[in-house]
Amino acid sequence: ERSYKITLLPGDGIGPEIIKVAVDVLKEIGSQEDIKFSFEEALVGGAAIDETGSPLPEKTLEICRGSDSVLLAAIGGYKWDNNPSHLRPERGLLGLRAGLNCFANLRPATVLPQLVDASSLKREIVEGVDIMVVRELTGGIYFGNPKGFGKNEKGERTGFNTMIYSESEIDRIARVGFETAQKRGGKLCSVDKANVLEVSQLWRERVTELGKEYPDVELSHMYVDNAAMQLIRAPKQFDTIVTGNIFGDILSDEASMLTGSIGMLPSASIPESGPGVYEPVHGSAPDIAGQDKANPLAQILSAAMLLRYALNEATAADRIEAAVLAALDAGYRTGDIMSAGMNLVGTKKMGEVVLQNL
Amino acid sequence: ERSYKITLLPGDGIGPEIIKVAVDVLKEIGSQEDIKFSFEEALVGGAAIDETGSPLPEKTLEICRGSDSVLLAAIGGYKWDNNPSHLRPERGLLGLRAGLNCFANLRPATVLPQLVDASSLKREIVEGVDIMVVRELTGGIYFGNPKGFGKNEKGERTGFNTMIYSESEIDRIARVGFETAQKRGGKLCSVDKANVLEVSQLWRERVTELGKEYPDVELSHMYVDNAAMQLIRAPKQFDTIVTGNIFGDILSDEASMLTGSIGMLPSASIPESGPGVYEPVHGSAPDIAGQDKANPLAQILSAAMLLRYALNEATAADRIEAAVLAALDAGYRTGDIMSAGMNLVGTKKMGEVVLQNL
Ligand SMILES: CC(C)[C@H](C(=O)O)[C@@H](O)C(=O)O
Ligand SMILES: CC(C)[C@H](C(=O)O)[C@@H](O)C(=O)O
Numbered sequence: 001e002r003s004y005k006i007t008l009l010p011g012d013g014i015g016p017e018i019i020k021v022a023v024d025v026l027k028e029i030g031s032q033e034d035i036k037f038s039f040e041e042a043l044v045g046g047a048a049i050d051e052t053g054s055p056l057p058e059k060t061l062e063i064c065r066g067s068d069s070v071l072l073a074a075i076g077g078y079k080w081d082n083n084p085s086h087l088r089p090e091r092g093l094l095g096l097r098a099g100l101n102c103f104a105n106l107r108p109a110t111v112l113p114q115l116v117d118a119s120s121l122k123r124e125i126v127e128g129v130d131i132m133v134v135r136e137l138t139g140g141i142y143f144g145n146p147k148g149f150g151k152n153e154k155g156e157r158t159g160f161n162t163m164i165y166s167e168s169e170i171d172r173i174a175r176v177g178f179e180t181a182q183k184r185g186g187k188l189c190s191v192d193k194a195n196v197l198e199v200s201q202l203w204r205e206r207v208t209e210l211g212k213e214y215p216d217v218e219l220s221h222m223y224v225d226n227a228a229m230q231l232i233r234a235p236k237q238f239d240t241i242v243t244g245n246i247f248g249d250i251l252s253d254e255a256s257m258l259t260g261s262i263g264m265l266p267s268a269s270i271p272e273s274g275p276g277v278y279e280p281v282h283g284s285a286p287d288i289a290g291q292d293k294a295n296p297l298a299q300i301l302s303a304a305m306l307l308r309y310a311l312n313e314a315t316a317a318d319r320i321e322a323a324v325l326a327a328l329d330a331g332y333r334t335g336d337i338m339s340a341g342m343n344l345v346g347t348k349k350m351g352e353v354v355l356q357n358l
Numbered sequence: 359e360r361s362y363k364i365t366l367l368p369g370d371g372i373g374p375e376i377i378k379v380a381v382d383v384l385k386e387i388g389s390q391e392d393i394k395f396s397f398e399e400a401l402v403g404g405a406a407i408d409e410t411g412s413p414l415p416e417k418t419l420e421i422c423r424g425s426d427s428v429l430l431a432a433i434g435g436y437k438w439d440n441n442p443s444h445l446r447p448e449r450g451l452l453g454l455r456a457g458l459n460c461f462a463n464l465r466p467a468t469v470l471p472q473l474v475d476a477s478s479l480k481r482e483i484v485e486g487v488d489i490m491v492v493r494e495l496t497g498g499i500y501f502g503n504p505k506g507f508g509k510n511e512k513g514e515r516t517g518f519n520t521m522i523y524s525e526s527e528i529d530r531i532a533r534v535g536f537e538t539a540q541k542r543g544g545k546l547c548s549v550d551k552a553n554v555l556e557v558s559q560l561w562r563e564r565v566t567e568l569g570k571e572y573p574d575v576e577l578s579h580m581y582v583d584n585a586a587m588q589l590i591r592a593p594k595q596f597d598t599i600v601t602g603n604i605f606g607d608i609l610s611d612e613a614s615m616l617t618g619s620i621g622m623l624p625s626a627s628i629p630e631s632g633p634g635v636y637e638p639v640h641g642s643a644p645d646i647a648g649q650d651k652a653n654p655l656a657q658i659l660s661a662a663m664l665l666r667y668a669l670n671e672a673t674a675a676d677r678i679e680a681a682v683l684a685a686l687d688a689g690y691r692t693g694d695i696m697s698a699g700m701n702l703v704g705t706k707k708m709g710e711v712v713l714q715n716l
Contacts, residue, residue, distance in 0.1 A: 090553045120590055125478040141499075141521060147556050152524050159560030160522035163499060167514045193604070195448045198505050202517030225607045229615040232478055232590065246551070249583045250608060257587040 003036040004311055005067040007275070009060070009096075012046040012089060013284025014294035014347075015073030021296035021351035022071065022303040025323075028358050029307075029316045040067065044096060045075025045089035045284075055092030061099045069310035070100070070277045071303055074284035097137050102269035102277055103169070104176040105135040105248065106309075109255035109265065114328040118337050119260030121232070131238045131255050134180055135248025136173040137269055139165055140199075142245045163199050165244065170206040172272070177207075177242030178214040185239035187218045191227045191247055203244065224251070231255055256281050263295030263336040266302035268309050278306040292346035295334035297324055300354060323357035330357075361394040362669055363425040365633070367418070367454075370404040370447060371642025372652035372705075373431030379654035379709035380429065380661040383681075386716050387665075387674045398425065402454060403433025403447035403642075413450030419457045427668035428458070428635045429661055432642035455495050460627035460635055461527070462534040463493040463606065464667075467613035470622065472686040476695050477618030479590070489589075489596045489613050492538055493606025494531040495627055497523055498557075500603045521557050523602065528564040530630070535565075535600030536572040543597035545576045549585045549605055561602065582609070589613055614639050621653030621694040624660035626667055636664040650704035653692035655682055658712060681715035688715075 008023065010016040023039060030037050042060040049055050055075075064070050075089040085091070096102075111119065111129040119126045144162035152158050174190070181188040190207045192200035204221055211219040222230065224247045230237060231251065235258050243251060256262045265281040280298030288294055301324060308317035332353045333342040345353070366381065368374040381397060388395050400418040407413050413433075422428050433447040443449070454460075469477065469487040477484045502520035510516050532548070539546040548565045550558035562579055569577040580588065582605045588595060589609065593616050601609060614620045623639040638656030646652055659682060666675035690711045691700040703711070 085553075085559065088553065094554070120483040120592075121479050142554055144518070149556060149560065154524075154526070156525045157560060158522055158524045159555075159557035160502070160520055161555045161557050162518055162520055164516055164518035166510050166512070166516045168512070193607075195443075195446065196452070196500055197517075197519045198507060199517035199519050201443065202507065202515060224604075225611040228586065228608045228612040229620075232612065232615045233618075234478075246582075247608075249551075250586045250605075253583040254586040254590065254612065257590045260591075262587075 001034050001036050003038070004069070006037050006039050007064045007067040007070040008039050008041045009044045009070060009072040010041065010047070011044055011073045011075040011284060012077045013074055013286040013289040015075070015284055017290070017292065017347050018280070018294050018296040018299040019071065019073040021347060022299040024351055025300050025320060025354055025358070026303050028355050029320055032358065033313070033316045035313060035316060044072070044092045046077050046080045048092055049080060049083070049087055049089065055087065055089050056095040056099070061096070064096070064100060064275055067275050069275045069306050071306055072277050072279035073299060074280060074282065076284045077286040094142065096277060097269055098143065100275060100277065101138060101271040103136060103138045103272070104173055104270045105137040106180065106268045106270065107133040107135060107252040107256065107265070107281060109133065109252070109259055111259045112261070112264065112325070112328065114325070115259070115261045115264065115337055117339060119258060121258060126235060126258055129235045129258060131235065132180055132184060132240045133248060133252040133255055134173065134177045134240060134242040135252055136169065136244050139169045140245030163197065163246070165199055165203060167202070167206055170203050171210060174207045174210045174242060177240060178210065178217050181217045181240040182214065186216060187239035189220045189222055189227070189238055189241050191222050191224050191241055191243035191251060193224050194221070195223060207242070227251055228254060231258060261337045262298070263334065264297050264301065266298050266305045268305050270309065276310055278302040278310070292348055293335055294347045295336050296347050296351055300324055319358060323354045326357040327353040359392050359394050361396070362427070364395050364397050365422045365425040365428045366397050366399045367402045367428060367430040368399065368405070369402055369431045369433040369642060370435045371432055371644040371647040373433070373642055375648070375650065375705050376638070376652050376654040376657040377429065377431040379705060380657040382709055383658050383678060383712055383716070384661050386713055387678055390716065391671070391674045393671060393674060402430070402450045404435050404438045406450055407438060407441070407445055407447065413445065413447050414453040414457070419454070422454070422458060422633055425633055427633045427664050429664055430635050430637035431657060432638060432640065434642045435644040452500065454635060455627055456501065458633060458635065459496060459629040461494060461496045461630070462531055462628045463495040464538065464626045464628065465491040465493060465610040465614065465639060466623060467491065467610070467617055469617045470619070470683070470686065472683070473617070473619045473622065473695055475697060477616060479616060484593060484616055487593045487616060489593065490538055490542060490598045491606060491610040491613055492531065492535045492598060492600040493610055494527065494602050497527045498603030521555065521604070523557050523561055525560070525564055528561050529568060532565045532568045532600060535598060536568065536575050539575045539598040540572065544574060545597035547578045547580055547596055547599050549580050549582050549599055549601035549609060551582050552579070553581060565600070585609055586612060589616060619695045620656070621692065622655050622659065624656050624663045626663050628667065634668055636660040636668070650706055651693055652705045653694050654705050654709050658682055677716060681712045684715040685711040
């Protein structure tokens with residue numbers, strides 16, 4: 001029997017509902033595959049602000065660090081929208097990424113055959129799309145210094161942030177990009193704005209240099225504005241994309257929306273060593289929280305990604321993914337992916353259907 | 359008779375071909391509407407590098423400054439792609455914007471009824487889309503200091519840029535946003551990343567404050583990642599978008615691609631006073647340069663925008679726009695917007711058809 005400690009971060013909004021479903025799925029697969037999970041819950045985001053006054057209590061980081069991997073649901077909500085910035089749920093998420101050194105964010109945008117018609121793009125454009133965005137997550141303009149507020153020579157207030165990357169920061173995320181491409185379609189597109197930004201010039205130089213070590217990967221470079229266009233014009237041209245923090249934030253969200261079903265998409269945030277964070281791409285959806293309406297499948301698929309990448313339990317991961325597809329094949333749909341002739345179900349029922357298919 | 363001096367910047371690639379067509383259209387409308395144009399051509403981009411060694415010769419700026427308005431075609435091409443960054447065509451464009459103080463970039467993304475099916479998005483999603491992106495063009499991370507290359511404490515090289523806005527820079531672009539919204543659908547969406555960036559917090563604060571002066575405009579705020587998603591999910595929710603330089607670069611390109619016909623889209627770059635720059639959204643398309651294949655309509659519509667915004671010649675602008683629509687209604691299409699049953703024509707022929715419809 002293998003045994004793993006998983007930290008659960010339910011967070012806010014629909015978080016607690018969907019993570020409960022994913023935990024049930026993990027327990028079931030554990031009993032079938034002889035894997036023992038011990039779960040410990042901790043606070044993050046708005047829930048943590050309400051209970052402790054901080055979006056990321058030190059205790060939460062400790063619990064995460066002491067575990068094999070972290071399953072996060074979602075954070076944020078109207079309630080905290082007007083808080084000062086250090087008391088906002090997002091700070092908890094950024095602190096978690098930085099605190100666990102999760103520098104590589106993997107965001108798949110896969111169009112499932114069962115859900116092609118959920119896309120706002122034409123079937124022939126999106127059918128078969130399978131993109132992995134590898135986003136740098138602990139550097140760039142999100143964390144660069146100096147930042148803050150100042151005065152200019154005219155005495156006006158200014159706000160400023162620094163987009164900065166060092167060689168080693170670029171190298172390590174580029175390697176994740178190349179290695180991800182090797183395991184997928186063998187094509188890596190590096191996205192930057194090297195025609196304007198010095199930080200992107202260093203980025204492009206390093207990625208090009210490292211490319212020589214990966215002759216089996218077909219490397220290309222694209223400006224971020226063009227990438228935003230090409231994702232819409234012809235998304236099938238992309239296999240793996242590697243890019244910096246803010247460009248990755250924008251492009252991975254754009255790519256995920258191509259699928260029309262972001263309620264289906266998991267993501268992984270991975271450090272060089274230690275526990276990573278696995279979470280759905282979608283948000284905390286406060287408008288439907290507590291109503292048994294949320295789609296739990298991205299959370300379940302995040303648990304599968306955790307099994308695959310963090311715990312090397314590929315069989316269990318495969319089986320969960322197959323059970324999710326089987327639930328879709330059987331016609332079950334939550335509201336966000338509902339279409340004519342399908343069977344509309346709630347969060348819990350969708351969880352039960354996945355369990356039955358395990 | 360009104361008389362205007364127009365600077366022509368043909369630039370690179372398809373630039374010379376399409377600007378020639380637009381000039382013919384301007385001459386024709388001029389003779390019909392009793393407007394006298396005098397044209398002076400100047401060098402910018404790759405063409406300027408080849409002839410003078412600089413992507414923006416001082417003489418070009420002088421000619422522009424001495425004119426009433428600037429009509430630019432497009433710059434760039436493979437030939438200069440490996441030049442050092444100060445010798446790249448893009449520098450000419452950035453220098454022109456800065457040199458003429460063109461702080462406001464207006465980029466419409468309009469889906470024409472004749473071309474709905476050119477979009478990669480479903481008809482019901484894009485039919486009727488009419489978005490104006492107001493992008494700040496002379497500030498933000500494009501021009502912020504410090505920038506460049508350095509070393510970090512570990513002795514590694516770094517590349518860095520600064521995203522900075524002052525109150526007055528935000529205020530003046532926000533006002534353009536509000537005033538543009540007033541003339542359009544009355545809705546302004548300001549896009550930022552205020553949940554992470556200080557520069558965006560100042561942006562949001564100022565835009566909110568100015569909003570009080572425009573009670574007739576319905577103001578909303580959106581994070582840039584969400585905007586990238588919403589443009590795909592439900593583009594009709596947008597009327598006018600106002601945002602900073604790099605976010606505007608990305609989102610305006612994304613929005614333009616929604617239409618499926620960027621060969622149709624003009625843009626305007628406008629200063630507080632003095633001549634502005636009018637140019638197509640599309641690039642210099644070096645792959646089809648000199649082959650009489652390029653779509654000249656965005657260039658013609660840029661000339662119409664110049665008449666409308668720079669010269670206050672609304673009648674002439676209206677008539678050119680009507681002639682372009684008439685050419686489409688008559689079934690004429692260049693390759694980029696071709697569809698079954700239509701009449702495929704080249705650059706020159708398309709120009710002639712527009713002239714006939716004047
Ligand atoms: C909530 C926010 C800080 C976060 C980010 O910008 O990274 C989110 O958009 C994401 O992509 O996970
Ligand atoms: C060519 C490049 C410098 C330019 C920009 O980034 O502004 C272009 O993408 C644009 O949007 O006009």
